[in-house]
Amino acid sequence: MEEILKVEGLSKTFTLSRKQQKIEHTAARRKTAVDNLSFDAYRGEIFGLLGPNGAGKTTTLRMLATLIRPDSGDAWLDGCSVVSDPETVRGKIGFLTSELKLEDFFTPNYLFDFFSRLHGVDEATCAQRKAAMFSRFGIDRFAEVKVANLSTGMKQKLSLVISLVHDPEVIIFDEPTNGLDVLTARTVTDYLQELRAEGKTIILSTHIFSLVERLCDRVGVIIDGRMIACGPLAEVCDGLSIEDRFFEMYKEVKGGEE
Amino acid sequence: MKKNNTWTIISKEFARFFGDRQLFFTTVIMPGLLIYVIYSLMGNGIQKMITEGQDETVCLTVQNMPQSMAPVLNAIDSSLVVVEQPFTDDDIAQLEDKEINAVLLRFPEGFDQLAIPEPGQPVPNVEIYYNSTNNASSRVYHTLSTMLGNYNRPFTVNMPQSEEQRFDQASEESIGAMIWSKMLPMLIIMMLFSGVMAIAPSSIAGEKERGTIATLLVTPMRRNELALGKIISLSGIALLSGISSFIGIALSLPKMVSGEGVDYADLGFHYTTADYFALLLVIFASVLIMASAVSILSALAKDVKNAGTMVTPFMLVVMLAGLLPMFQNGAAESLLVYFIPFYNSIEVMVAVFAHEMQWMPVIVTVASNAVYTGIAVWVLTRMFNSEKVMFSR
Ligand SMILES: Nc1ncnc2c1ncn2[C@@H]1O[C@H](COP(=O)(O)OP(=O)(O)OP(=O)(O)O)[C@@H](O)[C@H]1O
Ligand SMILES: [Mg+2]
Numbered sequence: 001m002e003e004i005l006k007v008e009g010l011s012k013t014f015t016l017s018r019k020q021q022k023i024e025h026t027a028a029r030r031k032t033a034v035d036n037l038s039f040d041a042y043r044g045e046i047f048g049l050l051g052p053n054g055a056g057k058t059t060t061l062r063m064l065a066t067l068i069r070p071d072s073g074d075a076w077l078d079g080c081s082v083v084s085d086p087e088t089v090r091g092k093i094g095f096l097t098s099e100l101k102l103e104d105f106f107t108p109n110y111l112f113d114f115f116s117r118l119h120g121v122d123e124a125t126c127a128q129r130k131a132a133m134f135s136r137f138g139i140d141r142f143a144e145v146k147v148a149n150l151s152t153g154m155k156q157k158l159s160l161v162i163s164l165v166h167d168p169e170v171i172i173f174d175e176p177t178n179g180l181d182v183l184t185a186r187t188v189t190d191y192l193q194e195l196r197a198e199g200k201t202i203i204l205s206t207h208i209f210s211l212v213e214r215l216c217d218r219v220g221v222i223i224d225g226r227m228i229a230c231g232p233l234a235e236v237c238d239g240l241s242i243e244d245r246f247f248e249m250y251k252e253v254k255g256g257e258e
Numbered sequence: 259m260k261k262n263n264t265w266t267i268i269s270k271e272f273a274r275f276f277g278d279r280q281l282f283f284t285t286v287i288m289p290g291l292l293i294y295v296i297y298s299l300m301g302n303g304i305q306k307m308i309t310e311g312q313d314e315t316v317c318l319t320v321q322n323m324p325q326s327m328a329p330v331l332n333a334i335d336s337s338l339v340v341v342e343q344p345f346t347d348d349d350i351a352q353l354e355d356k357e358i359n360a361v362l363l364r365f366p367e368g369f370d371q372l373a374i375p376e377p378g379q380p381v382p383n384v385e386i387y388y389n390s391t392n393n394a395s396s397r398v399y400h401t402l403s404t405m406l407g408n409y410n411r412p413f414t415v416n417m418p419q420s421e422e423q424r425f426d427q428a429s430e431e432s433i434g435a436m437i438w439s440k441m442l443p444m445l446i447i448m449m450l451f452s453g454v455m456a457i458a459p460s461s462i463a464g465e466k467e468r469g470t471i472a473t474l475l476v477t478p479m480r481r482n483e484l485a486l487g488k489i490i491s492l493s494g495i496a497l498l499s500g501i502s503s504f505i506g507i508a509l510s511l512p513k514m515v516s517g518e519g520v521d522y523a524d525l526g527f528h529y530t531t532a533d534y535f536a537l538l539l540v541i542f543a544s545v546l547i548m549a550s551a552v553s554i555l556s557a558l559a560k561d562v563k564n565a566g567t568m569v570t571p572f573m574l575v576v577m578l579a580g581l582l583p584m585f586q587n588g589a590a591e592s593l594l595v596y597f598i599p600f601y602n603s604i605e606v607m608v609a610v611f612a613h614e615m616q617w618m619p620v621i622v623t624v625a626s627n628a629v630y631t632g633i634a635v636w637v638l639t640r641m642f643n644s645e646k647v648m649f650s651r
Pocket of ligand 2: 057058059174
């Protein structure tokens with residue numbers, strides 16, 4: 001198996017604002033969101049980061065996508081460091097979360113071209129990919145409709161398509177089915193499996209056990225910013241369902257504190 | 259590749275801007291149109307009130323003419339008719355009629371024998387009554403007061419002896435017109451500012467708020483390319499707004515300086531190509547610095563509303579700076595003043611409108627604003643680079 005992502009000792013601590021201290025019910029000024037996290041992912045697999053709210057999943061994926069810089073540690077994507085070579089890394093990944101939005105004013109057609117240009121995709125390839133992707137997701141009928149006037153499901157499909165304009169080797173997906181209706185969610189998970197079949201690598205985060213069970217080849221369980229277990233799904237589950245196994249681990253970690 | 263990304267951003271911003279008719283109207287069409295309408299309306303009034311009586315003979319009535327003064331006063335100007343006779347308060351009141359080209363001059367009795375007064379004794383006062391909105395009257399007043407001020411004698415000129423004593427007999431209404439004309443620079447600045455305010459906050463704070471800027475940040479584009487693209491496109495659009503204001507001014511200025519039947523241009527009372535050029539230059543310079551300043555504040559802001567709140571105090575300060583010319587007599591002389599952003603543009607405009615434009619202040623204004631804009635681009639790049647600014651909660 002060829003290693004495509006290597007994460008080593010990634011850490012990130014945030015300084016909390018007053019407002020956030022209240023929200024989090026803490027007097028601490030600093031919050032370690034990700035604590036010395038290490039894991040690997042291999043080409044052609046779906047790797048799932050499983051963890052409860054506030055575990056540090058989004059923070060981890062944002063560091064991999066080079067949106068924020070780790071305080072310490074590093075990660076290499078296809079050999080490129082997220083710390084020292086962020087532009088190249090961004091060229092190799094497709095990053096998607098529900099927080100990334102598309103400008104309401106523009107049409108799918110315009111946005112696809114615009115992001116292709118930013119990714120340095122040549123015009124012929126762009127046109128070809130656009131035609132294929134738009135028809136795959138049924139966007140072609142709405143290609144000239146402003147994003148503002150698209151249905152929520154269509155917007156999300158468009159976001160997915162836009163994040164993949166450059167046909168990246170690695171797709172990083174934060175909570176892929178969050179906020180999607182069942183139909184769109186199904187379209188997305190089906191597509192992720194299609195991508196895997198094409199040999200792409202998918203790193204996703206989720207707190208939904210069934211999604212892990214259905215999609216992931218390997219899984220990393222993350223609680224309070226730390227990697228509790230990491231390996232092939234069957235190994236991590238150790239004969240139990242992933243849900244039962246997760247609560248076992250959760251008790252082990254939190255037991256001492258409560 | 260590098261240049262390309264900046265250009266891709268610029269072309270997207272332009273597509274956004276020109277695709278939005280309402281935005282285009284408020285930013286590009288409205289400033290010029292409003293300035294044209296306001297100036298034309300105001301200009302007609304101002305011109306009527308201020309420029310009548312230009313270059314005609316003035317009757318100078320002198321009371322208690324001292325022997326030593328008679329030859330000096332008679333030699334001032336061939337258009338000055340000197341009459342020696344006493345005058346009353348009624349005569350003074352008549353000066354308010356701006357059609358009358360007259361100045362009344364009253365010397366203290368025994369002016370030639372004036373001795374230095376004992377300390378505590380009142381100093382004798384020379385009184386010159388005139389009307390500042392009658393150009394002829396005003397011109398003679400300035401000549402007289404300069405001349406008398408040069409005398410090394412123990413007297414004062416136009417020192418009010420009581421609260422009510424007024425030497426300038428211009429009516430309140432005419433003075434209002436003058437004040438209005440001094441507010442024009444502020445009006446222009448406000449127009450430009452509102453143009454910038456219509457685009458910059460939504461383009462930067464808005465993209466942050468809506469989460470669309472993060473989508474840009476996950477592309478291989480460098481952040482300084484994004485910052486540069488934003489500043490260039492915002493400045494470009496703001497410049498359009500500036501050009502629009504300029505056209506508005508250029509079309510309406512002639513209305514201010516020429517009236518029915520009289521060609522004031524013949525009297526040297528018109529704006530030259532150099533005046534217009536200087537005006538255009540300072541408009542560009544101020545627009546650049548506004549776009550930069552508002553961009554930085556918008557990048558700091560959480561959302562568009564927050565950006566508005568942050569820009570408001572800043573806008574008030576700029577407005578106050580725009581009001582300063584009303585309390586001044588002509589544009590500032592010290593070159594240092596022209597290093598102060600915003601205020602420098604206002605001062606240059608005051609000078610242009612007063613036919614007193616000089617190149618040094620214009621150059622200092624444009625150059626210092628260009629430097630400030632460069633600094634702003636650098637700061638904005640740093641901000642786009644900062645996760646604290648872009649992704650704080
Ligand atoms: N920019 C930030 N500033 C301050 N604190 C932050 C910031 N981003 C995340 N945090 C904190 O770090 C911790 C981990 O957050 P993160 O969003 O990574 O968790 P998550 O696993 O994605 O949770 P969720 O399931 O809620 O999305 C949380 O306590 C969060 O409040
Ligand atoms: Mg999250």
